[in-house]
Amino acid sequence: MKTVTRNILLNPGPATTTDTVKNAMVVPDICPRELEFGELTLSVRDDLIKIAHGEKNHTCVLLTSSGTGGVEACLTSVIPMDKKVFIINNGAYGERMQAICDAYGIGHIDYNIPAGQPVDMIELESLIKTHQTQVSHVAFIHHETTVGILNPLKEICELSHNYKLENIVDAMSSFAGMDIDVERDQVDYLVSSSNKCIQGMAGISFVIARLKNLQGTNRIKRNFYFNLLTNYEYLNKNKQFLFTPPVQTLYALRQAINEYFAEGxxxxxxxxxxxxxxxxxxxxxxxxxxxxxxxxxxxxxxxxxxxxxxxxxxxxxxxxxxxxxxxxxxxxxxxxxxxxxxxxxxxxxxxxxxxxxxxxxxxxxxxxxx
Ligand SMILES: Cc1ncc(COP(=O)(O)O)c(C=O)c1O
CATH class of the missing domain: 3.90.1150.10 (Aspartate Aminotransferase, domain 1)
Structure with missing residues (x-):
C-alpha cells in the first residue's frame, strides 16, 4: 500500500483525512447500478440521517457536487415559483445564496449584516414579520466559514416556524462537528458535504430534508440535474443515484461515517x-x-x-x-x-x-x- 504524507490542513476543508478513508477508495471497479453499490448508497444515506438525528421525519438526498451544488439544489428545488426566500447574510456564503437566487431569478429578501457581526434576533423578527406574506423560506448559514461566526440554529429555525415559514440551513462546515439535531432544532432542510467535519473526500453534497416538506415541492420546476425530489424518488425506488455517482468518493464517505460512529x-x-x-x-x-x-x-x-x-x-x-x-x-x-x-x-x-x-x-x- 502506498504511504501518504500526512499534511495538517488548517484550511476550512477539504480537511485532513485518515489513511483508512483514503484507502477505502481503492476498490474493485464496480458499476454503480449494481445492487451492492445501491446498498452502500442507502447505508450512507441512512447514516447521514442518523448523524443529524432525523430518523423520525427526515430523509437525505445525495448529490454529486461540491457543497455549493447542495445549496443550489435546495434553493432551486424548494422555493415555490411565486414566492421569495428570506436570506440572512453575514459572510461570503450568505452572499453566495443570494447569487444563486439571482442566477435562477428567485426573488430574495436580504438581511445583510456586516461580515463577522451576529444576527440581531429582534431585528430579524421584525424583518420576517414585514415580509412574511411574500416569502416561503428563511435561509441562512449555521457556521459562516468566512469569519468563523456561529449563527443561532434553533432560534432562527424556531422563528421561521413561528411565522409559518420553512427554513434552509447551510451547515456545510458544522454538520458532524457540532451538536445538530434536526428534530430538536426544527431544521427543515440542512445542506452539507462529504469533505468537512464528516472527514470524507470532496465530491458529494447532501440535503437532509423534512420528508413532508420535500414531497410538497412536486410543482416546482426550475432545475433538472439538481432537482431534490426527483433525485430522492429515483434513489428510493431504484436504490441507485439518478445520475452517475462519484463511486470511490462514496466508499470513502462510508468509511468516514464508520470512523465518525467509532469516535462518537x-x-x-x-x-x-x-x-x-x-x-x-x-x-x-x-x-x-x-x-x-x-x-x-x-x-x-x-x-x-x-x-x-x-x-x-x-x-x-x-x-x-x-x-x-x-x-x-x-x-x-x-x-x-x-x-x-x-x-x-x-x-x-x-x-x-x-x-x-x-x-x-x-x-x-x-x-x-x-
Ligand atoms: C458554509 C459554507 N457554505 C458553502 C460552502 C461551499 O462549499 P464548496 O466549496 O464545497 O462548494 C462552504 C465551503 O467552505 C462553506 O463553508
Whole structure:
C-alpha cells in the first residue's frame, strides 16, 4: 500500500483525512447500478440521517457536487415559483445564496449584516414579520466559514416556524462537528458535504430534508440535474443515484461515517473544540486579535486579524508553514485582512501544538513579534 504524507490542513476543508478513508477508495471497479453499490448508497444515506438525528421525519438526498451544488439544489428545488426566500447574510456564503437566487431569478429578501457581526434576533423578527406574506423560506448559514461566526440554529429555525415559514440551513462546515439535531432544532432542510467535519473526500453534497416538506415541492420546476425530489424518488425506488455517482468518493464517505460512529459524535465535538481552545489561547498570548467576538465563535474556525507589521506577508507565512506540513488560509472581509485557522478533520491537539511552535518560530524569525 502506498504511504501518504500526512499534511495538517488548517484550511476550512477539504480537511485532513485518515489513511483508512483514503484507502477505502481503492476498490474493485464496480458499476454503480449494481445492487451492492445501491446498498452502500442507502447505508450512507441512512447514516447521514442518523448523524443529524432525523430518523423520525427526515430523509437525505445525495448529490454529486461540491457543497455549493447542495445549496443550489435546495434553493432551486424548494422555493415555490411565486414566492421569495428570506436570506440572512453575514459572510461570503450568505452572499453566495443570494447569487444563486439571482442566477435562477428567485426573488430574495436580504438581511445583510456586516461580515463577522451576529444576527440581531429582534431585528430579524421584525424583518420576517414585514415580509412574511411574500416569502416561503428563511435561509441562512449555521457556521459562516468566512469569519468563523456561529449563527443561532434553533432560534432562527424556531422563528421561521413561528411565522409559518420553512427554513434552509447551510451547515456545510458544522454538520458532524457540532451538536445538530434536526428534530430538536426544527431544521427543515440542512445542506452539507462529504469533505468537512464528516472527514470524507470532496465530491458529494447532501440535503437532509423534512420528508413532508420535500414531497410538497412536486410543482416546482426550475432545475433538472439538481432537482431534490426527483433525485430522492429515483434513489428510493431504484436504490441507485439518478445520475452517475462519484463511486470511490462514496466508499470513502462510508468509511468516514464508520470512523465518525467509532469516535462518537460528542467526542468529535470535544476534540475539535479542545483544539480551538489551545489555538485561541496561544494566538491571544502572541498578541493577535480576532475578527469575531469570542462569544460568537463556532470553535471550528477562527479568523485572526493580520498583524500590523511591515514584515508580515500572508503568502510568505503560508509558504513557510506549508513547507513544514501545515496549510493555512487567507481571509479578506471587506477591507479587513485576516488569516484563518480551522480545527476540523483528522487532526489532534498535538498537531495544533506543533503548528503553534512553527507559527511562532516564523513570527520571530521575521521579527513580526519580539
Ligand atoms: C458554509 C459554507 N457554505 C458553502 C460552502 C461551499 O462549499 P464548496 O466549496 O464545497 O462548494 C462552504 C465551503 O467552505 C462553506 O463553508
Amino acid at each position: 459524535g460528542a467526542n468529535r465535538v470535544t476534540r475539535y473544540a479542545s483544539m480551538y481552545e489551545i489555538m485561541k489561547k496561544r494566538v491571544k498570548e502572541l498578541g493577535f486579535k480576532f475578527l469575531v467576538e469570542e462569544r460568537h465563535h463556532a470553535k471550528l474556525l477562527t479568523a485572526i486579524l493580520d498583524p500590523i507589521s511591515s514584515n508580515y506577508s500572508f503568502n510568505e507565512m503560508h509558504d513557510y508553514l506549508f513547507e513544514r506540513g501545515f496549510t493555512i488560509y487567507p481571509g479578506k472581509v471587506g477591507s479587513i485582512n485576516t488569516f484563518r485557522l480551522s480545527n476540523i478533520g483528522e487532526i489532534y491537539p498535538a498537531d495544533i501544538e506543533n503548528f503553534l511552535k512553527v507559527f511562532e518560530e516564523y513570527l520571530r524569525v521575521k521579527k513580526i513579534i519580539d
